[in-house]
Amino acid sequence: xxxxxxxxxxxxxxxxxxxxxxxxxxxxxxxxxxxxxxxxxxxxxxxxxxxxxxxxxxxxxxxxxxxxxxxxxxxxxxxxxxxxxxxxxxxxxxxxxxxxxxxxxxxxxxxxxxxxxxxxxxxxxxxxxxxxxxxxxxxxxxxxxxxxxxxxxxxxxxxxxxxxxxxxxxxxxxxxxxxxxxxxxxxxxxxxxxxxxxxxxxxxxxxxxxxxxxxxxxxxxxxxxxxxxxxxxxxxxxxxxxxxxxxxxxxxxxxxxxxxxxxxxxxxxxxxxxxxxxxxxxxxxxxxxxxxxxxxxxxxxxxxxxxxxxxxxxxxxxxxxxxxxxxxxxxxxxxxxxxxxxxxxxxxxxxxxxxxxxxxxxxxxxxxxxxxxxxxxxxxxxxxxxxxxxxxxxxxxxxxxxxxxxxxxxxxxxxxxxxxxxxxxxxxxxxxxxxxxxxxxxxxxxxxxxxxxxxxxxxxxxxxxxxxxxxxxxxxxxxxxxxxxx
Amino acid sequence: xxxxxxxxxxxxxxxxxxxxxxxxxxxxxxxxxxxxxxxxxxxxxxxxxxxxxxxxxxxxxxxxxxxxxxxxxxxxxxxxxxxxxxxxxxxxxxxxxxxxxxxxxxxxxxxxxxxxxxxxxxxxxxxxxxxxxxxxxxxxxxxxxxxxxxxxxxxxxxxxxxxxxxxxxxxxxxxxxxxxxxxxxxxxxxxxxxxxxxxxxxxxxxxxxxxxxxxxxxxxxxxxxxxxxxxxxxxxxxxxxxxxxxxxxxxxxxxxxxxxxxxxxxxxxxxxxxxxxxxxxxxxxxxxxxxxxxxxxxxxxxxxxxxxxxxxxxxxxxxxxxxxxxxxxxxxxxxxxxxxxxxxxxxxxxxxxxxxxxxxxxxxxxxxxxxxxxxxxxxxxxxxxxxxxxxxxx
Numbered sequence: 001x002x003x004x005x006x007x008x009x010x011x012x013x014x015x016x017x018x019x020x021x022x023x024x025x026x027x028x029x030x031x032x033x034x035x036x037x038x039x040x041x042x043x044x045x046x047x048x049x050x051x052x053x054x055x056x057x058x059x060x061x062x063x064x065x066x067x068x069x070x071x072x073x074x075x076x077x078x079x080x081x082x083x084x085x086x087x088x089x090x091x092x093x094x095x096x097x098x099x100x101x102x103x104x105x106x107x108x109x110x111x112x113x114x115x116x117x118x119x120x121x122x123x124x125x126x127x128x129x130x131x132x133x134x135x136x137x138x139x140x141x142x143x144x145x146x147x148x149x150x151x152x153x154x155x156x157x158x159x160x161x162x163x164x165x166x167x168x169x170x171x172x173x174x175x176x177x178x179x180x181x182x183x184x185x186x187x188x189x190x191x192x193x194x195x196x197x198x199x200x201x202x203x204x205x206x207x208x209x210x211x212x213x214x215x216x217x218x219x220x221x222x223x224x225x226x227x228x229x230x231x232x233x234x235x236x237x238x239x240x241x242x243x244x245x246x247x248x249x250x251x252x253x254x255x256x257x258x259x260x261x262x263x264x265x266x267x268x269x270x271x272x273x274x275x276x277x278x279x280x281x282x283x284x285x286x287x288x289x290x291x292x293x294x295x296x297x298x299x300x301x302x303x304x305x306x307x308x309x310x311x312x313x314x315x316x317x318x319x320x321x322x323x324x325x326x327x328x329x330x331x332x333x334x335x336x337x338x339x340x341x342x343x344x345x346x347x348x349x350x351x352x353x354x355x356x357x358x359x360x361x362x363x364x365x366x367x368x369x370x371x372x373x374x375x376x377x378x379x380x381x382x383x384x385x386x387x388x389x390x391x392x393x394x395x396x397x398x399x400x401x402x403x404x405x406x407x408x409x410x411x412x413x414x415x416x417x418x419x420x421x422x423x424x425x426x427x428x429x430x431x432x433x434x435x436x437x438x439x440x441x442x443x444x445x446x447x448x449x450x451x452x453x454x455x456x457x458x459x460x461x462x463x464x465x466x467x468x469x470x471x472x473x474x475x476x477x478x479x480x481x482x483x484x485x486x
Numbered sequence: 487x488x489x490x491x492x493x494x495x496x497x498x499x500x501x502x503x504x505x506x507x508x509x510x511x512x513x514x515x516x517x518x519x520x521x522x523x524x525x526x527x528x529x530x531x532x533x534x535x536x537x538x539x540x541x542x543x544x545x546x547x548x549x550x551x552x553x554x555x556x557x558x559x560x561x562x563x564x565x566x567x568x569x570x571x572x573x574x575x576x577x578x579x580x581x582x583x584x585x586x587x588x589x590x591x592x593x594x595x596x597x598x599x600x601x602x603x604x605x606x607x608x609x610x611x612x613x614x615x616x617x618x619x620x621x622x623x624x625x626x627x628x629x630x631x632x633x634x635x636x637x638x639x640x641x642x643x644x645x646x647x648x649x650x651x652x653x654x655x656x657x658x659x660x661x662x663x664x665x666x667x668x669x670x671x672x673x674x675x676x677x678x679x680x681x682x683x684x685x686x687x688x689x690x691x692x693x694x695x696x697x698x699x700x701x702x703x704x705x706x707x708x709x710x711x712x713x714x715x716x717x718x719x720x721x722x723x724x725x726x727x728x729x730x731x732x733x734x735x736x737x738x739x740x741x742x743x744x745x746x747x748x749x750x751x752x753x754x755x756x757x758x759x760x761x762x763x764x765x766x767x768x769x770x771x772x773x774x775x776x777x778x779x780x781x782x783x784x785x786x787x788x789x790x791x792x793x794x795x796x797x798x799x800x801x802x803x804x805x806x807x808x809x810x811x812x813x814x815x816x817x818x819x820x821x822x823x824x825x826x827x828x829x830x831x832x833x834x835x836x837x838x839x840x841x842x843x844x845x846x847x848x849x850x851x852x853x854x855x856x857x858x859x860x861x862x863x864x865x866x867x868x869x870x871x872x873x874x875x876x877x878x879x880x
Binding site: 080083084269276294309370373376377419426427 | 512550553556557562563564569572575580602634636690691708715724733734735760761767779786787788794796797798801806807811821830831832839853863865872880
């Protein structure tokens, strides 16, 4: 539906951050994991599992998650459900209790849900001091299951070097955290420890794993209110806080002016005046187009002799480069005049046919104007003049047939030459060719013979079709291989 | 286009009461009949003085309502309903046929050469590489002075490439095959924006480039002189993508932006001729249907949509409950029957454009798919990803 440019009413949004691209995904995932954990409405079975000497609280198996996703999100293929589940894990909403790598497996592996406190939608950007405190704290805990992995030990060593001066402070903070943790209930601690670890697995991922916190820099600007960003899990922030390069201040929203509304009104009036087609007609047209071209679509109708990418044989391209057009290619010229004009061999055939009828000036004019629009700016004035002389001036060599209204308009345009000087004239000539020259071309022996493969293009010695060899400024027949356009 | 002829009404002018040929005119959303002299006077005199912000706003609102009414009258059927009679597509076997490795960081953009096998790709690390993707050989490489090269394009002649990104510029590099070539030496700065360059495309010639930018505008440039030929204002936020209409005679292009709008522009006048706003989030990619009568869009709202220009409305939505990540890049197969879309969930979904259903899901990339283009002859498509690689699928 048409909407005016800079639609004033869309300037105000409730919370700009909620509409940021990342947040949209987070909210969708949050909806999914909330539903998954809701046992009243068919959520996954979250249980405490007895293992060896202890209990594993609050876990669910990978296959239960996969089953739930397939059932509740209408996913037919388990592979797709595993992929989606792995992404939800990678974003930090669910995690394997015994692995740093955040991925989902369709088996008995145990997973736990992340605490809302640690959800990415809280705009976490934890700093390295925080991470240092975390790793330091881990080394203070005497449990085998909490030993640092190799990459974590390396990270810790690097951080110790980087923060050498304030390591005492970090150590103290880590000790304080250990004290706080000790006061908590044993089961609660197991859960919280794992959630905290999963949080760091998102923000300091295992080397080789995708860092899902990376952002598309084009979207960063509008992303965050610096005040909302959370930088520390442990309530500690780095002293010197350089403004993060991604947090550029966003421009203040421009107030809508009367002029904006006037422009919108003009635009809307133009849209109301527009003659539109009914959906049924549009649908028929789209269907007709695809049906006509489906035989040319290599994804649907295998290419002959073969698709080079599949067979590793470039024969198809070699055939197309040769100037002998296939029947299929010639048939395509009959779909619309644009198809003939688009294909260099088709264009060549069309022009030759018109030359044989001594009526090629229209097509040559059209081609000349196309060429004009492709020229560098500095060449435009000269070309405009040349086209005028060749095709439109009184007594022009290749005079084209324009109605008086178009002719007058064009002569006015020529006084202020530009790339679009001949736009009006070109449109008229295009319509003329479509209804006249093009229709005759399709009926011609030249075209029909090619279509029915009765004749090859280059079997005998080259024939001169151009009536004025070398004297037209826009094309010359080289008598050998093809028509060349300057 | 059929011609309608206006019947000439003769009578007393609603403004000056003189008996004259009358023309219909809209004054404060009401239909009036003015003589041509009064129409002219109305246009030039400060009738506007009596218009307040509120009255203009309400006029705009009522026009919007009228427009919706008019469009609704034409909405007699859905595309997928009419398409029920179309034969269903068979099973597809699409695989990665080539993997191009060589970028050191996220691949952000790619474009095909008209020769159907060469491509240019650009990356976050500032590198722009030209490959013969059939052999997977790298043929040229240049390092840009900035990181995040978000846009790149191949010239129609195959003799040059254009690229840009955080430098706010679009630069053109001629491709040479001389030994010891220093591509950077022959670089030509063409476009200058006031924010990042998000997309660029040559028009039908090596001599003009169309650009889109984070500064909210699009622009057309003369490559030789670097002169701005036309600028396009209207988006209310960053413009993220653009695509030129495929017609031989057309002078239009479509752009999509962070304002959730897709806008169609007249390249001659710089005016927006049509505008569509149905997405719920940024439009990352727009691409014309091969006939030029419609275009598809991919958005952060996890949907792709088809808009028809003749109906002036959205005619199809391609979405699934299980697809929750944004679509970053879309392109059609040659006949327009298939829509390939790359997503931020690392997958590529293939949609049946007419029926609206998903035909296939392709796994392979290990991070977001950021760019996707079908080759010029439709024999394959190429996808680029944040996993540093490009893949050719067929």
